[in-house]
Amino acid sequence: MTLLDIRDLEVTYRSARGDVPAVRGVNLRLRPGETLGIAGESGCGKSTLALALLRLLPASASVRGEIRLDGEEVLGMSWGRLRAVRWAGTSIVFQGAMHALNPVHRIGRQIAEPILLHEKVSEAGARQRAEELLSQVGLPGWRARSYPHELSGGQRQRVMIAMALACSPRLIVADEATTALDVMIQAQVLDLIAGLVAERDIGLLMISHDLSVLSSTCARLAVMYAGRVVEEGPAHQVFADPRHPYSRALASAFPTIGDPATRGQPRGLGGDPPDPTALPSGCAFHPRCPVVLPECSSTQVDLVPAGPERVAACVRVDTAARSTP
Amino acid sequence: MSKRSPSPVLSARGLEVDFRVRGGRRARAVDGVNLDLAPGEILALAGESGCGKTTLARTLLGLVRPSAGQVEYAGRPLAYSTGALKSYRRAVQLVLQDPTGALNPRHTVYEAVAEGLRIHGISDNERDRVAEALARCGLRPPERFFLAYPHELSGGQRQRVVIAGALVLEPKVIIADEPVASLDASVRGEILALLLRLREEFGLAALVVTHDLGLAWSIADRLAVMYLGRIVESGPTEQVLTNPRHPYTQALVSVLPDSPVDRSIILSGEPPDVTRIPAGCRFHPRCHELASGAAEQAGVAEACRRTPLPVLGTDPTDGAPAVACHLHAARLTPTADSPK
Numbered sequence: 145m146t147l148l149d150i151r152d153l154e155v156t157y158r159s160a161r162g163d164v165p166a167v168r169g170v171n172l173r174l175r176p177g178e179t180l181g182i183a184g185e186s187g188c189g190k191s192t193l194a195l196a197l198l199r200l201l202p203a204s205a206s207v208r209g210e211i212r213l214d215g216e217e218v219l220g221m222s223w224g225r226l227r228a229v230r231w232a233g234t235s236i237v238f239q240g241a242m243h244a245l246n247p248v249h250r251i252g253r254q255i256a257e258p259i260l261l262h263e264k265v266s267e268a269g270a271r272q273r274a275e276e277l278l279s280q281v282g283l284p285g286w287r288a289r290s291y292p293h294e295l296s297g298g299q300r301q302r303v304m305i306a307m308a309l310a311c312s313p314r315l316i317v318a319d320e321a322t323t324a325l326d327v328m329i330q331a332q333v334l335d336l337i338a339g340l341v342a343e344r345d346i347g348l349l350m351i352s353h354d355l356s357v358l359s360s361t362c363a364r365l366a367v368m369y370a371g372r373v374v375e376e377g378p379a380h381q382v383f384a385d386p387r388h389p390y391s392r393a394l395a396s397a398f399p400t401i402g403d404p405a406t407r408g409q410p411r412g413l414g415g416d417p418p419d420p421t422a423l424p425s426g427c428a429f430h431p432r433c434p435v436v437l438p439e440c441s442s443t444q445v446d447l448v449p450a451g452p453e454r455v456a457a458c459v460r461v462d463t464a465a466r467s468t469p
Numbered sequence: 470m471s472k473r474s475p476s477p478v479l480s481a482r483g484l485e486v487d488f489r490v491r492g493g494r495r496a497r498a499v500d501g502v503n504l505d506l507a508p509g510e511i512l513a514l515a516g517e518s519g520c521g522k523t524t525l526a527r528t529l530l531g532l533v534r535p536s537a538g539q540v541e542y543a544g545r546p547l548a549y550s551t552g553a554l555k556s557y558r559r560a561v562q563l564v565l566q567d568p569t570g571a572l573n574p575r576h577t578v579y580e581a582v583a584e585g586l587r588i589h590g591i592s593d594n595e596r597d598r599v600a601e602a603l604a605r606c607g608l609r610p611p612e613r614f615f616l617a618y619p620h621e622l623s624g625g626q627r628q629r630v631v632i633a634g635a636l637v638l639e640p641k642v643i644i645a646d647e648p649v650a651s652l653d654a655s656v657r658g659e660i661l662a663l664l665l666r667l668r669e670e671f672g673l674a675a676l677v678v679t680h681d682l683g684l685a686w687s688i689a690d691r692l693a694v695m696y697l698g699r700i701v702e703s704g705p706t707e708q709v710l711t712n713p714r715h716p717y718t719q720a721l722v723s724v725l726p727d728s729p730v731d732r733s734i735i736l737s738g739e740p741p742d743v744t745r746i747p748a749g750c751r752f753h754p755r756c757h758e759l760a761s762g763a764a765e766q767a768g769v770a771e772a773c774r775r776t777p778l779p780v781l782g783t784d785p786t787d788g789a790p791a792v793a794c795h796l797h798a799a800r801l802t803p804t805a806d807s808p809k
Binding site (some may be wrong): 186282299331332356394397398411413416417 | 517518623626653654655657658659660661662680682683684686688706707710711720721722724725726727728733735736737739
């Protein structure tokens with residue numbers, strides 16, 4: 145059974161400057177217990193995608209396509225059903241979510257809030273659950289009585305993860321959930337998330353600009369550029385042997401320590417991400433592409449097979465790789 | 470990578486910085502740091518938030534006065550009179566983390582870059598100097614950027630403008646605090662390559678404060694790792710990162726993807742607060758070598774808990790990394806008299 149099924153998703157923001165296409169036809173699938181990473185830079189549409197999953201987009205956004213959670217269509221859901229699905233079916237942890245905590249309420253009460261709203265439990269029962277959740281994310285139960293300012297950034301981010309788990313969702317969406325944290329705290333939080341996913345058989349959709357973090361946490365990886373998925377496949381393969389020139393540039397921006405080829409050779413990509421209101425013709429990446437061909441400015445490239453369980457949207461993906469079983 | 474020259478352009482000698490915190494307690498953000506930066510050298514200073522790396526950088530810039538020890542520039546102690554600081558800051562420039570915050574939104578690129586010249590009363594060839602600084606930072610042709618406002622530029626271009634603003638005064642050293650942390654991954658490489666090119670072409674030395682060890686691997690000649698106000702390991706970047714000797718460095722390296730350290734060491738908890746620096750080795754409450762009993766076996770567990778470690782000097786002359794760890798010292802001693 146597919147947990148999350150996104151088909152031909154398109155999101156366009158209507159603005160005074162005209163229509164801004166943020167997501168331009170994305171297809172993704174996730175089964176329970178699976179982990180999928182979505183990589184890309186600012187403005188590639190990855191956060192818009194996360195918001196679209198629970199219809200959290202502003203009214204200026206028009207959404208087309210299909211999003212199914214556990215087989216249920218999200219875009220046509222009634223508001224009542226949608227409220228039930230938020231938290232209980234799917235929960236999202238955002239970047240800087242630790243700033244989302246209410247400074248004047250104790251954290252135990254804040255964790256108990258969604259439990260009280262979604263389930264028939266007593267206040268004492270909810271409080272009890274809140275303490276259990278805190279211990280699951282590695283914080284002592286007495287921390288439930290603390291106020292947010294008494295916790296460090298890493299601890300607050302753990303509280304947000306505890307809240308995301310409060311109603312036992314089937315899917316967790318983590319949007320740059322560890323970006324603001326120190327390396328060691330990030331490692332603790334990632335370890336925690338990986339453990340919970342394995343233990344509870346939930347799905348994880350993790351969104352980040354950091355390809356190296358995604359490749360070490362997720363089984364599969366999708367790379368987005370200008371609102372489209374340009375490559376998808378097993379995470380380690382996409383990171384170690386990318387097929388799309390953009391994935392290659394992104395991967396080489398994270399040097400492998402100990403690899404002499406990357407020592408003293410910082411690599412990046414010339415140019416800047418495209419303006420979504422004026423996307424280049426053909427392949428949107430062609431103005432920055434180091435291996436551009438003449439046809440790239442006119443040919444719109446779709447995802448094609450690029451090896452076992454891999455797809456990439458580039459005219460250079462050779463036919464040999466396509467036919468490999 | 471460049472050879473180290475014997476006379477450093479910028480150094481810290483026994484630097485200590487105290488802050489008074491609420492309740493009258495003292496927080497020692499920098500607790501005895503020795504550091505040398507050679508001309509044309511790129512030194513990375515790494516550590517977690519709160520380890521004192523930013524305070525150290527601010528002290529080196531003369532923005533914070535040390536409680537003890539001194540900052541030396543070109544062999545002479547830094548004087549804190551207004552005039553002396555002004556000329557010092559022409560030679561040692563700061564590049565901030567967030568280019569959007571560092572630029573005045575109502576100033577054009579030209580004004581932003583020329584501001585330093587005006588502060589220092591340099592009025593000859595202003596236009597040429599600004600154009601040259603922009604061109605050096607890869608903003609070409611520079612005239613095209615003169616009248617642009619920050620909001621019209623991309624993040625990478627803004628950071629180039631900030632660097633151009635520092636370069637226009639022809640400094641000898643730049644101190645960059647997380648210079649690429651707020652930039653997109655694909656743009657980071659370009660800014661780091663720019664720092665390397667400035668070193669090649671103009672012999673500019675740089676102290677780069679970062680939490681990103683990958684950045685150190687990409688550009689730094691030497692790496693110093695800070696924990697709770699002290700440098701716990703420092704040495705040539707290759708050696709520190711491929712064969713980390715201090716347990717804290719080992720842990721930091723181990724959590725990187727494709728790490729040279731096989732087993733991932735995830736430290737529990739967070740660095741203690743600087744008002745309560747642990748006795749003995751300041752890392753001992755989180756140390757995996759102590760927890761696993763390795764320190765016990767080597768007979769140093771007691772020392773880890775009680776005996777403070779000496780402050781690391783600047784790098785030993787043989788170029789080997791300097792490490793502040795009882796266990797490391799104990800492991801070195803038996804092999805010291807055996808032939809190499």
